[in-house]
Amino acid sequence: MNSSLAPENEARPGVGGRALMEKWGPTLVIVVAALAYFGSYLGYWFNPHDEGGTVCLIAQRLMQGERPWADVALGYNAGWFYPLVGLFHVTGVNYLAARAFFFALSTITALLGCGIVTRLSGSRWLGCAVGLVLVALPGSQFKNYIPLAEMANTACLIHLLHVEFSARRKWFGAVALGGAVLGLTALVRVEIAIFFAVIWALLLLFVLADKRLALRQRAAHLLLGGALLAAVVGAVHLPPYLYLRTLGVESHFTGQIPAWFGALSVGLQDQIGASAPADRPAPPTTPAAESRPAKPAAAADRSLLARRPVTDIWRGAGGKVRLLAFLTYAPLAGFALFFGAGVLSLAGKVWRGSFVLHEHSMKWLLLVGGSLTTFPQFFFFRPDRPHLSEFMPGYIVAMAGCLILLKPPGETRGRLQTLLAKGCAGFFALHLAAFAFYALQHPSAGTIAARVGRETKFVAANGVSVRAFKREAQTLTAIRAAVLKHSRADDFLICYPYMPGYNLMTNRRTYLHNVYVDNATRDADWMATSIRDIEERRPAVVVIDHRAINGSEASRFSRWAAPVHEYVKIHYARVAEIKSADNSTIEVFAKSLVPVAP
16 A cells, blocks of 8 residues: 555655746746846946935935925935835945845836736746846836836736626725725825826726626726725825824825926926026125126026937937937837727727626736836936836836737737737837847946946945946045045035935035936026025035036036036135046035045
8 A cells, every 4th residue: 555655645746846836936036036136236336326325315314304395305205215214224324225125126026027927928937037037127226116116006907807806805805905006106106106096097997898797786896996996095195194294294295296297287398398487597695706607508498308309210320329219219119009909909899898807908008008107207308228227127018918918828810910919029029139238238227237347346435335447436436535525424515416426425414405406407596595505504515517417518517507606616615626437527615625624
């Protein structure tokens, strides 16, 4: 008896092991790959004018008792920063700890992308392949909330389609999960949550057309589902609201949605060429300032970073220009194809009364809609490598899912549809290869390009311990030395137009309400206010970077902020003038030429 049972007992672990590997193998592969890949360049590259310095500096200011919105402009919602506040209570303010946190978010994004593709294709290993692509191309560092929010919301929407109405508890549970994710998204990026709220509303409305339910049941699912979704979003927001109320900033928290629509209106006016309000000239504050008239040439120019014209795809000056132009407009082809096909197919099914919620066309629309939530920021406002890279993870999953649904594995399709699927797959493969090549050319896309060629060690305050190019390290070292030489620990360091990393790496505070300003975002009275603040707050050091922040001469600080630049030159001593790695000039001004006591 024992001998006859032995082979069966020995075989079962093998079968169980294969099943376990099939179920958890892709997850394990993605996690191990992420640890190895992200760990290989965790300690490389420090960009003083990117999101890393911003998020760490704002989290530090919140830890020190400053209030969100009232004392420091966040740019995003409070949920973007408070997880780092919690992390820094454990690690101390630490740049590399923050980077590791955002790499962890990228890993979760890759796992969610794997899950979406697995659900649509039925193949965990196909999902794993897409997940590994997302690991390799994670998006701009320190902004990894964006693809995570996009992926998590899309996963919840797709999941709901696969839950039967008859399983009422599971169906409403899926809606509640979607509400929780939507609420968390709103705590991070309000506009992404608004877009997904619209998608949720449309999806629930389509329940009314599902042939599997009687009309009364459809109405019940719509009303109860909508109420549950809204209730869970509200429940997620209640604890942050109560906390922010203790700080007296709850009106800022609740006013973000109307504020976002106002900002959108202004942005769209700029996009269609509406003239911006004319600036009031900044009044001279001293006779000395009056004696040196500012350069007026570009003072009223509020142009944003320009989007490449579509003709640059074939006429652009240089391969990089043509490549960026292609990557800018290529997503429109995928959006047009699958959105158009989805709408036509869905309309036909509803018209014939044969519609069910889990139609392939509905999945197309949800995938495309989810990807579109992050596209406008790139396409209309910041058409550059970092913003392209934060949009692409969601687009990669959306297009992979749409292509799978165009010709699902194991299903027979006509010759025409097969040819269409192959053609679309070929175009998407070309698009993906072009993006991978582009993203791997520069670390601003969040890739391992940060590691290539950077061998010089640079160590500074707040966990800034990285390897950089020799010239990068020399620039950072020179600025750090000048700041520390001419300021004490409790002095202010003011950086224009946007270098929060200098405050972080020198551990010098700032009084700026918003650490970012440029020719497009400044208020009409920004010049006068800035000069008055310098007079009243007396910062020990002022650093000015004259790079073309929006890609035009008009966006150099010395052009659009000439009165402030002139004031600083008159009242401060220039203690360093440095050529940065991109050949722009960085000036360091100190209140006194005499070094301060350490």
